Amino acid sequence: MTLVQSPVFELRRLDEVLVAGARLQELGRPAQERALRFASAKDREDFIAGRLALWHFAASLLDVDPARLVPDYSCPQCGPAQDHGRPGFMLDGVPAPLALSASKAQGWVLLAGVVHPSEGARLGVDLEAIDQAAFQGFDDVALTPGEKHFLKSVPENQKAVQRTRLWARKEAWLKMTGEGLRRNPAEVDVLDRPGLWDITSINGERQELPEGFVAAVAIS
Template sequence: MSKTRKTTPAGVVFRAFPDGPADDSLLDPAELERAGAMQPAVRTSFVSGRAAQRQFAAELLGVHAADLRCDYSCPRCGTGPGLSHGRPGYARSGVRLPLLLSLSRAAGWTLVAAVVSPPPGLRLGVDIEDPSATGFPGFGDIALTEAERRALLGCPDEDLPLERARLWARKEAWLKMTGEGLLVPPGTVDVLSRPGISDPGAAATGLPSRLVAAVALG
């Protein structure tokens, strides 16, 4: 895992790392229960991501990772120590810690975005995408608005996967930020020039240049 913090002008800090074996002793019981129901490859990615997210959070807050407890929140399921999905968060000694987090996984990599001591009401969403996964027939009809499809007209064939992935990453980041997720049809969310979304490159995120990232803050 890279130990370098990557920061945007808006104060979002990134940490990117490849999937691999991880110490699951840092995970809470709810996380371990969820991991236990997964296929081996998915479980490795999940455990690796959660462990790294916790270690990154501890580093940013200046506490021990083993002292953190999950404090996730979901618009539909609420909050509580038994929750292992939704908006990431951590508590220490029963007190929720001042840190916004968002995590995304794709193509063997995980990206965690964070904002330390955020102002009240601030929300964060991050997403990474592999352009090679956007080439299936009908992608535009499912994922893009009419305006976005028009914007891609005339785009060279070799550039289309990258541009499609960029739009998809922006949609995912935005819907993570709002908490709606894919309950909202992505083809109804126009992100061509939506305020609050940016496209950090490899220099900002630490990801391989073949992957695309987007972050939403608002």
């Protein structure tokens, strides 16, 4: 199964997304309840900002008023009407013709979407700060033997970048499949997997990734 077109991306700073308490109701009850469970005000604000950014992104892709879109997240394990899982929206009471994915990292949110995707199309995107894969023991819990062998051939000053690229690819792929980290990432080799690639710029070089970040996208 292939998508009818390449994904459109949008990169936003979370602190630049309008976040107002009165707008929390527009995210739908599942997201409202999840937002209220965050112990940290910063985590709560980032969550709300990410959801609002995706809501407006979806509306811009469809060229409709955001008020016509109702969030409709679905988890492959838990079913529809969730506060997590694959993002989606209802448009005037019917599923909006979109494949969507989003990823937050250290104050940024990366959004990806395809309008009128082919039936059954799936999309996953991931944004990672390079220092997130630097902890001791990461390779043993996250990488396949082939990926470990690949890292041995990488110059020392590039290992952190390449290690994080591998992790971003894994996250994007597992978001796309809907497995998430229920699947052991050390079993998912992403060195040369069709339908998976690094993101180095946004929408034809119009915007670069922030320094210190890498990203990947997976489609099927």
